[in-house]
Amino acid sequence: MPSDNITICCCKSRSFIDKEKVASIASNLIHKGNQVTLVDDLCAIVTEDPEKIKKIAQGTIMACHTRAITSHLNSCNIKSERIINIRTQSEKEVLNSCNINDEKKDVTSSADYQDILQQIEDLPKSPGTDAWYPVIDKSRCTNCGKCNDFCLFGVYTIKDHEVIVTNPENCKNNCPACARMCPSLAIIFPKYEKSPINGGTEIEESFTEEDKQAMYQKRLQYRLQQNRSRFSLLKKDE
Incomplete structure:
Protein backbone atom coordinates (compact mmCIF):
# COMPACT_ATOMS: atom_id res chain seq x y z
CA MET A 1 0.00 0.00 0.00
CA PRO A 2 1.41 3.44 -0.90
CA SER A 3 2.16 5.92 1.88
CA ASP A 4 -0.63 8.23 2.96
CA ASN A 5 -1.21 11.53 4.72
CA ILE A 6 -3.17 10.66 7.85
CA THR A 7 -4.77 13.07 10.32
CA ILE A 8 -5.73 11.73 13.76
CA CYS A 9 -8.15 13.63 15.97
CA CYS A 10 -7.19 13.20 19.62
CA CYS A 11 -10.35 14.94 20.94
CA LYS A 12 -8.04 16.33 23.60
CA SER A 13 -10.68 17.92 25.84
CA ARG A 14 -12.64 14.68 26.13
CA SER A 15 -11.61 11.14 27.12
CA PHE A 16 -13.05 9.11 24.24
CA ILE A 17 -9.81 8.37 22.44
CA ASP A 18 -7.03 6.68 24.39
CA LYS A 19 -3.72 8.48 23.90
CA GLU A 20 -1.66 5.29 24.25
CA LYS A 21 -3.70 3.70 21.47
CA VAL A 22 -3.21 6.77 19.29
CA ALA A 23 0.54 6.77 19.93
CA SER A 24 0.88 3.08 19.06
CA ILE A 25 -1.23 3.39 15.89
CA ALA A 26 0.62 6.52 14.78
CA SER A 27 4.03 4.91 15.41
CA ASN A 28 3.10 1.86 13.33
CA LEU A 29 1.81 4.10 10.54
CA ILE A 30 5.01 6.17 10.55
CA HIS A 31 7.06 2.97 10.50
CA LYS A 32 5.31 2.07 7.23
CA GLY A 33 6.17 5.42 5.68
CA ASN A 34 2.95 7.34 6.31
CA GLN A 35 2.82 11.02 7.22
CA VAL A 36 0.84 11.40 10.46
CA THR A 37 -0.56 14.66 11.85
CA LEU A 38 -2.26 14.96 15.23
CA VAL A 39 -5.00 17.55 15.84
CA ASP A 40 -6.64 18.44 19.12
CA ASP A 41 -10.26 18.83 17.93
CA LEU A 42 -11.56 18.13 14.43
CA CYS A 43 -14.98 19.60 15.34
CA ALA A 44 -13.34 22.94 16.09
CA ILE A 45 -11.40 22.92 12.83
CA VAL A 46 -14.60 22.34 10.82
CA THR A 47 -16.13 25.57 12.15
CA GLU A 48 -12.98 27.65 12.50
CA ASP A 49 -10.79 26.70 9.54
CA PRO A 50 -12.67 25.26 6.50
CA GLU A 51 -9.57 25.55 4.31
CA LYS A 52 -7.63 23.35 6.69
CA ILE A 53 -10.42 20.77 6.64
CA LYS A 54 -10.26 20.67 2.84
CA LYS A 55 -6.57 19.77 3.05
CA ILE A 56 -7.16 17.20 5.80
CA ALA A 57 -9.91 15.54 3.74
CA GLN A 58 -7.48 14.92 0.89
CA GLY A 59 -5.90 12.20 3.02
CA THR A 60 -7.15 9.71 5.59
CA ILE A 61 -9.03 10.94 8.66
CA MET A 62 -8.98 8.93 11.89
CA ALA A 63 -11.52 10.27 14.35
CA CYS A 64 -15.01 9.52 15.69
CA HIS A 65 -17.81 7.48 14.15
CA THR A 66 -17.77 7.56 10.35
CA ARG A 67 -21.29 8.98 10.08
CA ALA A 68 -20.36 11.90 12.34
CA ILE A 69 -17.24 12.83 10.36
CA THR A 70 -18.99 12.35 7.00
CA CYS A 76 -18.58 22.05 4.19
CA ASN A 77 -19.39 20.40 0.83
CA ILE A 78 -16.30 18.22 1.21
CA LYS A 79 -15.81 14.51 0.70
CA SER A 80 -12.95 12.55 2.25
CA GLU A 81 -10.80 9.91 0.61
CA ARG A 82 -11.12 7.70 3.68
CA ILE A 83 -12.52 7.95 7.22
CA ILE A 84 -11.55 5.46 9.93
CA ASN A 85 -13.27 5.22 13.31
CA ILE A 86 -10.49 5.35 15.90
CA ARG A 87 -12.91 6.03 18.75
CA THR A 88 -14.45 2.57 19.10
CA GLN A 89 -12.42 0.35 16.79
CA SER A 90 -9.50 -1.52 18.29
CA GLU A 91 -5.90 -0.75 17.38
CA LYS A 92 -5.78 -3.95 15.34
CA GLU A 93 -8.93 -3.02 13.40
CA VAL A 94 -7.60 0.47 12.65
CA LEU A 95 -4.25 -0.85 11.42
CA ASN A 96 -5.96 -3.56 9.38
CA SER A 97 -7.88 -0.78 7.62
CA CYS A 98 -4.46 0.56 6.59
CA ASN A 99 -3.27 -2.87 5.45
CA ILE A 100 -0.99 -3.28 8.46
CA ASN A 101 -1.86 -6.77 9.61
CA ASP A 102 0.67 -9.14 11.12
CA GLU A 103 3.33 -6.50 10.55
CA LYS A 104 2.10 -4.52 13.57
CA LYS A 105 4.99 -3.93 15.94
CA ASP A 106 5.26 -3.26 19.65
CA VAL A 107 6.44 0.31 19.50
CA THR A 108 5.92 1.36 23.10
CA SER A 109 9.66 1.66 23.73
CA SER A 110 10.42 3.48 20.47
CA ALA A 111 11.38 7.14 20.16
CA ASP A 112 8.43 7.73 17.82
CA TYR A 113 5.97 6.43 20.41
CA GLN A 114 7.37 8.62 23.19
CA ASP A 115 7.49 11.64 20.88
CA ILE A 116 3.85 11.17 19.86
CA LEU A 117 2.75 10.81 23.49
CA GLN A 118 4.42 14.14 24.18
CA GLN A 119 2.79 15.72 21.12
CA ILE A 120 -0.62 14.60 22.41
CA GLU A 121 0.19 15.98 25.85
CA ASP A 122 1.15 19.34 24.30
CA LEU A 123 -2.06 19.71 22.27
CA PRO A 124 -4.34 22.51 23.55
CA LYS A 125 -7.13 21.50 25.90
CA SER A 126 -10.32 23.43 26.64
CA PRO A 127 -12.64 21.38 28.87
CA GLY A 128 -16.11 22.88 29.15
CA THR A 129 -15.54 25.26 26.25
CA ASP A 130 -14.54 22.86 23.48
CA ALA A 131 -16.42 22.60 20.19
CA TRP A 132 -19.73 21.09 21.28
CA TYR A 133 -22.40 21.58 18.65
CA PRO A 134 -24.82 19.55 16.47
CA VAL A 135 -24.09 18.17 13.02
CA ILE A 136 -26.96 17.23 10.71
CA ASP A 137 -26.90 13.96 8.80
CA LYS A 138 -28.54 15.17 5.58
CA SER A 139 -29.07 11.60 4.38
CA ARG A 140 -31.62 11.23 7.20
CA CYS A 141 -32.91 14.77 7.77
CA THR A 142 -36.46 15.48 6.55
CA ASN A 143 -36.26 19.22 7.41
CA CYS A 144 -39.25 18.87 9.75
CA GLY A 145 -37.90 21.80 11.81
CA LYS A 146 -38.46 20.24 15.24
CA CYS A 147 -34.85 20.92 16.24
CA ASN A 148 -35.26 24.60 15.34
CA ASP A 149 -38.52 24.84 17.31
CA PHE A 150 -36.99 23.06 20.29
CA CYS A 151 -33.65 24.91 20.53
CA LEU A 152 -33.69 27.95 22.83
CA PHE A 153 -30.26 29.21 21.81
CA GLY A 154 -30.64 30.08 18.13
CA VAL A 155 -28.31 27.34 16.91
CA TYR A 156 -30.49 26.50 13.90
CA THR A 157 -32.17 28.46 11.14
CA ILE A 158 -34.43 27.39 8.29
CA LYS A 159 -33.52 28.68 4.86
CA ASP A 160 -35.38 27.66 1.71
CA HIS A 161 -37.13 24.93 3.73
CA GLU A 162 -33.78 23.46 4.83
CA VAL A 163 -32.61 23.23 8.44
CA ILE A 164 -29.06 24.57 8.88
CA VAL A 165 -26.69 24.85 11.84
CA THR A 166 -25.83 28.54 11.59
CA ASN A 167 -24.70 29.46 15.12
CA PRO A 168 -22.85 26.43 16.53
CA GLU A 169 -21.12 28.57 19.15
CA ASN A 170 -24.53 29.25 20.75
CA CYS A 171 -25.05 25.59 21.65
CA LYS A 172 -25.15 24.79 25.36
CA ASN A 173 -22.23 22.54 26.29
CA ASN A 174 -23.16 18.88 26.87
CA CYS A 175 -26.82 19.44 25.93
CA PRO A 176 -28.01 16.97 23.24
CA ALA A 177 -31.73 17.58 23.83
CA CYS A 178 -32.56 18.59 20.26
CA ALA A 179 -31.07 15.32 18.98
CA ARG A 180 -33.46 13.40 21.23
CA MET A 181 -36.38 15.19 19.57
CA CYS A 182 -35.34 14.35 16.03
CA PRO A 183 -37.73 11.74 14.59
CA SER A 184 -35.15 10.71 11.98
CA LEU A 185 -32.14 10.47 14.33
CA ALA A 186 -30.46 12.92 11.97
CA ILE A 187 -28.82 15.17 14.56
CA ILE A 188 -25.38 14.12 15.73
CA PHE A 189 -23.33 15.39 18.64
CA PRO A 190 -19.93 13.74 17.97
CA LYS A 191 -18.73 14.39 21.53
CA TYR A 192 -21.75 12.79 23.20
CA GLU A 193 -21.07 9.57 25.11
CA LYS A 194 -23.83 7.37 23.73
CA SER A 195 -24.96 6.10 20.35
CA PRO A 196 -26.84 6.89 18.12
CA ILE A 197 -26.61 10.57 19.11
CA ASN A 198 -22.80 10.47 18.72
CA GLY A 199 -23.12 9.06 15.20
CA GLY A 200 -22.75 5.42 16.13
CA THR A 201 -24.99 2.65 14.86
CA GLU A 202 -25.89 1.00 18.18
CA ILE A 203 -28.95 2.05 20.17
CA GLU A 204 -27.42 2.80 23.57
CA GLU A 205 -30.03 5.40 24.51
CA SER A 206 -33.65 5.74 23.44
CA PHE A 207 -36.80 7.64 24.40
CA THR A 208 -40.43 6.74 23.87
CA GLU A 209 -42.56 8.89 21.60
CA GLU A 210 -44.53 9.94 24.68
CA ASP A 211 -41.32 11.13 26.37
CA LYS A 212 -40.29 13.07 23.27
CA GLN A 213 -43.69 14.69 22.89
CA ALA A 214 -43.75 15.72 26.54
CA MET A 215 -40.28 17.30 26.30
CA TYR A 216 -41.19 18.98 23.01
CA GLN A 217 -44.39 20.51 24.38
CA LYS A 218 -42.65 21.66 27.55
CA ARG A 219 -39.94 23.38 25.55
CA LEU A 220 -42.49 25.06 23.25
CA GLN A 221 -44.36 26.39 26.29
CA TYR A 222 -41.12 27.77 27.70
CA ARG A 223 -40.35 29.47 24.38
CA LEU A 224 -43.83 31.00 24.32
CA GLN A 225 -43.26 32.39 27.79
CA GLN A 226 -39.94 33.86 26.63
CA ASN A 227 -41.64 35.56 23.70
CA ARG A 228 -44.34 36.99 25.95
CA SER A 229 -41.69 38.33 28.34
CA ARG A 230 -39.85 40.01 25.48
CA PHE A 231 -43.10 41.53 24.20
CA SER A 232 -43.91 42.88 27.67
CA LEU A 233 -40.46 44.49 27.94
CA LEU A 234 -40.88 46.09 24.53
CA LYS A 235 -44.27 47.49 25.56
CA LYS A 236 -42.72 49.00 28.71
CA ASP A 237 -39.99 50.69 26.69
CA GLU A 238 -42.47 52.40 24.37
Missing part, protein backbone atom coordinates in the same frame (compact mmCIF):
# COMPACT_ATOMS: atom_id res chain seq x y z
CA SER A 71 -21.77 14.71 8.14
CA HIS A 72 -19.17 17.23 9.34
CA LEU A 73 -17.51 17.23 5.92
CA ASN A 74 -20.83 17.35 4.06
CA SER A 75 -21.65 20.56 5.92
Whole structure:
Protein backbone atom coordinates (compact mmCIF):
# COMPACT_ATOMS: atom_id res chain seq x y z
CA MET A 1 0.00 0.00 0.00
CA PRO A 2 1.41 3.44 -0.90
CA SER A 3 2.16 5.92 1.88
CA ASP A 4 -0.63 8.23 2.96
CA ASN A 5 -1.21 11.53 4.72
CA ILE A 6 -3.17 10.66 7.85
CA THR A 7 -4.77 13.07 10.32
CA ILE A 8 -5.73 11.73 13.76
CA CYS A 9 -8.15 13.63 15.97
CA CYS A 10 -7.19 13.20 19.62
CA CYS A 11 -10.35 14.94 20.94
CA LYS A 12 -8.04 16.33 23.60
CA SER A 13 -10.68 17.92 25.84
CA ARG A 14 -12.64 14.68 26.13
CA SER A 15 -11.61 11.14 27.12
CA PHE A 16 -13.05 9.11 24.24
CA ILE A 17 -9.81 8.37 22.44
CA ASP A 18 -7.03 6.68 24.39
CA LYS A 19 -3.72 8.48 23.90
CA GLU A 20 -1.66 5.29 24.25
CA LYS A 21 -3.70 3.70 21.47
CA VAL A 22 -3.21 6.77 19.29
CA ALA A 23 0.54 6.77 19.93
CA SER A 24 0.88 3.08 19.06
CA ILE A 25 -1.23 3.39 15.89
CA ALA A 26 0.62 6.52 14.78
CA SER A 27 4.03 4.91 15.41
CA ASN A 28 3.10 1.86 13.33
CA LEU A 29 1.81 4.10 10.54
CA ILE A 30 5.01 6.17 10.55
CA HIS A 31 7.06 2.97 10.50
CA LYS A 32 5.31 2.07 7.23
CA GLY A 33 6.17 5.42 5.68
CA ASN A 34 2.95 7.34 6.31
CA GLN A 35 2.82 11.02 7.22
CA VAL A 36 0.84 11.40 10.46
CA THR A 37 -0.56 14.66 11.85
CA LEU A 38 -2.26 14.96 15.23
CA VAL A 39 -5.00 17.55 15.84
CA ASP A 40 -6.64 18.44 19.12
CA ASP A 41 -10.26 18.83 17.93
CA LEU A 42 -11.56 18.13 14.43
CA CYS A 43 -14.98 19.60 15.34
CA ALA A 44 -13.34 22.94 16.09
CA ILE A 45 -11.40 22.92 12.83
CA VAL A 46 -14.60 22.34 10.82
CA THR A 47 -16.13 25.57 12.15
CA GLU A 48 -12.98 27.65 12.50
CA ASP A 49 -10.79 26.70 9.54
CA PRO A 50 -12.67 25.26 6.50
CA GLU A 51 -9.57 25.55 4.31
CA LYS A 52 -7.63 23.35 6.69
CA ILE A 53 -10.42 20.77 6.64
CA LYS A 54 -10.26 20.67 2.84
CA LYS A 55 -6.57 19.77 3.05
CA ILE A 56 -7.16 17.20 5.80
CA ALA A 57 -9.91 15.54 3.74
CA GLN A 58 -7.48 14.92 0.89
CA GLY A 59 -5.90 12.20 3.02
CA THR A 60 -7.15 9.71 5.59
CA ILE A 61 -9.03 10.94 8.66
CA MET A 62 -8.98 8.93 11.89
CA ALA A 63 -11.52 10.27 14.35
CA CYS A 64 -15.01 9.52 15.69
CA HIS A 65 -17.81 7.48 14.15
CA THR A 66 -17.77 7.56 10.35
CA ARG A 67 -21.29 8.98 10.08
CA ALA A 68 -20.36 11.90 12.34
CA ILE A 69 -17.24 12.83 10.36
CA THR A 70 -18.99 12.35 7.00
CA SER A 71 -21.77 14.71 8.14
CA HIS A 72 -19.17 17.23 9.34
CA LEU A 73 -17.51 17.23 5.92
CA ASN A 74 -20.83 17.35 4.06
CA SER A 75 -21.65 20.56 5.92
CA CYS A 76 -18.58 22.05 4.19
CA ASN A 77 -19.39 20.40 0.83
CA ILE A 78 -16.30 18.22 1.21
CA LYS A 79 -15.81 14.51 0.70
CA SER A 80 -12.95 12.55 2.25
CA GLU A 81 -10.80 9.91 0.61
CA ARG A 82 -11.12 7.70 3.68
CA ILE A 83 -12.52 7.95 7.22
CA ILE A 84 -11.55 5.46 9.93
CA ASN A 85 -13.27 5.22 13.31
CA ILE A 86 -10.49 5.35 15.90
CA ARG A 87 -12.91 6.03 18.75
CA THR A 88 -14.45 2.57 19.10
CA GLN A 89 -12.42 0.35 16.79
CA SER A 90 -9.50 -1.52 18.29
CA GLU A 91 -5.90 -0.75 17.38
CA LYS A 92 -5.78 -3.95 15.34
CA GLU A 93 -8.93 -3.02 13.40
CA VAL A 94 -7.60 0.47 12.65
CA LEU A 95 -4.25 -0.85 11.42
CA ASN A 96 -5.96 -3.56 9.38
CA SER A 97 -7.88 -0.78 7.62
CA CYS A 98 -4.46 0.56 6.59
CA ASN A 99 -3.27 -2.87 5.45
CA ILE A 100 -0.99 -3.28 8.46
CA ASN A 101 -1.86 -6.77 9.61
CA ASP A 102 0.67 -9.14 11.12
CA GLU A 103 3.33 -6.50 10.55
CA LYS A 104 2.10 -4.52 13.57
CA LYS A 105 4.99 -3.93 15.94
CA ASP A 106 5.26 -3.26 19.65
CA VAL A 107 6.44 0.31 19.50
CA THR A 108 5.92 1.36 23.10
CA SER A 109 9.66 1.66 23.73
CA SER A 110 10.42 3.48 20.47
CA ALA A 111 11.38 7.14 20.16
CA ASP A 112 8.43 7.73 17.82
CA TYR A 113 5.97 6.43 20.41
CA GLN A 114 7.37 8.62 23.19
CA ASP A 115 7.49 11.64 20.88
CA ILE A 116 3.85 11.17 19.86
CA LEU A 117 2.75 10.81 23.49
CA GLN A 118 4.42 14.14 24.18
CA GLN A 119 2.79 15.72 21.12
CA ILE A 120 -0.62 14.60 22.41
CA GLU A 121 0.19 15.98 25.85
CA ASP A 122 1.15 19.34 24.30
CA LEU A 123 -2.06 19.71 22.27
CA PRO A 124 -4.34 22.51 23.55
CA LYS A 125 -7.13 21.50 25.90
CA SER A 126 -10.32 23.43 26.64
CA PRO A 127 -12.64 21.38 28.87
CA GLY A 128 -16.11 22.88 29.15
CA THR A 129 -15.54 25.26 26.25
CA ASP A 130 -14.54 22.86 23.48
CA ALA A 131 -16.42 22.60 20.19
CA TRP A 132 -19.73 21.09 21.28
CA TYR A 133 -22.40 21.58 18.65
CA PRO A 134 -24.82 19.55 16.47
CA VAL A 135 -24.09 18.17 13.02
CA ILE A 136 -26.96 17.23 10.71
CA ASP A 137 -26.90 13.96 8.80
CA LYS A 138 -28.54 15.17 5.58
CA SER A 139 -29.07 11.60 4.38
CA ARG A 140 -31.62 11.23 7.20
CA CYS A 141 -32.91 14.77 7.77
CA THR A 142 -36.46 15.48 6.55
CA ASN A 143 -36.26 19.22 7.41
CA CYS A 144 -39.25 18.87 9.75
CA GLY A 145 -37.90 21.80 11.81
CA LYS A 146 -38.46 20.24 15.24
CA CYS A 147 -34.85 20.92 16.24
CA ASN A 148 -35.26 24.60 15.34
CA ASP A 149 -38.52 24.84 17.31
CA PHE A 150 -36.99 23.06 20.29
CA CYS A 151 -33.65 24.91 20.53
CA LEU A 152 -33.69 27.95 22.83
CA PHE A 153 -30.26 29.21 21.81
CA GLY A 154 -30.64 30.08 18.13
CA VAL A 155 -28.31 27.34 16.91
CA TYR A 156 -30.49 26.50 13.90
CA THR A 157 -32.17 28.46 11.14
CA ILE A 158 -34.43 27.39 8.29
CA LYS A 159 -33.52 28.68 4.86
CA ASP A 160 -35.38 27.66 1.71
CA HIS A 161 -37.13 24.93 3.73
CA GLU A 162 -33.78 23.46 4.83
CA VAL A 163 -32.61 23.23 8.44
CA ILE A 164 -29.06 24.57 8.88
CA VAL A 165 -26.69 24.85 11.84
CA THR A 166 -25.83 28.54 11.59
CA ASN A 167 -24.70 29.46 15.12
CA PRO A 168 -22.85 26.43 16.53
CA GLU A 169 -21.12 28.57 19.15
CA ASN A 170 -24.53 29.25 20.75
CA CYS A 171 -25.05 25.59 21.65
CA LYS A 172 -25.15 24.79 25.36
CA ASN A 173 -22.23 22.54 26.29
CA ASN A 174 -23.16 18.88 26.87
CA CYS A 175 -26.82 19.44 25.93
CA PRO A 176 -28.01 16.97 23.24
CA ALA A 177 -31.73 17.58 23.83
CA CYS A 178 -32.56 18.59 20.26
CA ALA A 179 -31.07 15.32 18.98
CA ARG A 180 -33.46 13.40 21.23
CA MET A 181 -36.38 15.19 19.57
CA CYS A 182 -35.34 14.35 16.03
CA PRO A 183 -37.73 11.74 14.59
CA SER A 184 -35.15 10.71 11.98
CA LEU A 185 -32.14 10.47 14.33
CA ALA A 186 -30.46 12.92 11.97
CA ILE A 187 -28.82 15.17 14.56
CA ILE A 188 -25.38 14.12 15.73
CA PHE A 189 -23.33 15.39 18.64
CA PRO A 190 -19.93 13.74 17.97
CA LYS A 191 -18.73 14.39 21.53
CA TYR A 192 -21.75 12.79 23.20
CA GLU A 193 -21.07 9.57 25.11
CA LYS A 194 -23.83 7.37 23.73
CA SER A 195 -24.96 6.10 20.35
CA PRO A 196 -26.84 6.89 18.12
CA ILE A 197 -26.61 10.57 19.11
CA ASN A 198 -22.80 10.47 18.72
CA GLY A 199 -23.12 9.06 15.20
CA GLY A 200 -22.75 5.42 16.13
CA THR A 201 -24.99 2.65 14.86
CA GLU A 202 -25.89 1.00 18.18
CA ILE A 203 -28.95 2.05 20.17
CA GLU A 204 -27.42 2.80 23.57
CA GLU A 205 -30.03 5.40 24.51
CA SER A 206 -33.65 5.74 23.44
CA PHE A 207 -36.80 7.64 24.40
CA THR A 208 -40.43 6.74 23.87
CA GLU A 209 -42.56 8.89 21.60
CA GLU A 210 -44.53 9.94 24.68
CA ASP A 211 -41.32 11.13 26.37
CA LYS A 212 -40.29 13.07 23.27
CA GLN A 213 -43.69 14.69 22.89
CA ALA A 214 -43.75 15.72 26.54
CA MET A 215 -40.28 17.30 26.30
CA TYR A 216 -41.19 18.98 23.01
CA GLN A 217 -44.39 20.51 24.38
CA LYS A 218 -42.65 21.66 27.55
CA ARG A 219 -39.94 23.38 25.55
CA LEU A 220 -42.49 25.06 23.25
CA GLN A 221 -44.36 26.39 26.29
CA TYR A 222 -41.12 27.77 27.70
CA ARG A 223 -40.35 29.47 24.38
CA LEU A 224 -43.83 31.00 24.32
CA GLN A 225 -43.26 32.39 27.79
CA GLN A 226 -39.94 33.86 26.63
CA ASN A 227 -41.64 35.56 23.70
CA ARG A 228 -44.34 36.99 25.95
CA SER A 229 -41.69 38.33 28.34
CA ARG A 230 -39.85 40.01 25.48
CA PHE A 231 -43.10 41.53 24.20
CA SER A 232 -43.91 42.88 27.67
CA LEU A 233 -40.46 44.49 27.94
CA LEU A 234 -40.88 46.09 24.53
CA LYS A 235 -44.27 47.49 25.56
CA LYS A 236 -42.72 49.00 28.71
CA ASP A 237 -39.99 50.69 26.69
CA GLU A 238 -42.47 52.40 24.37
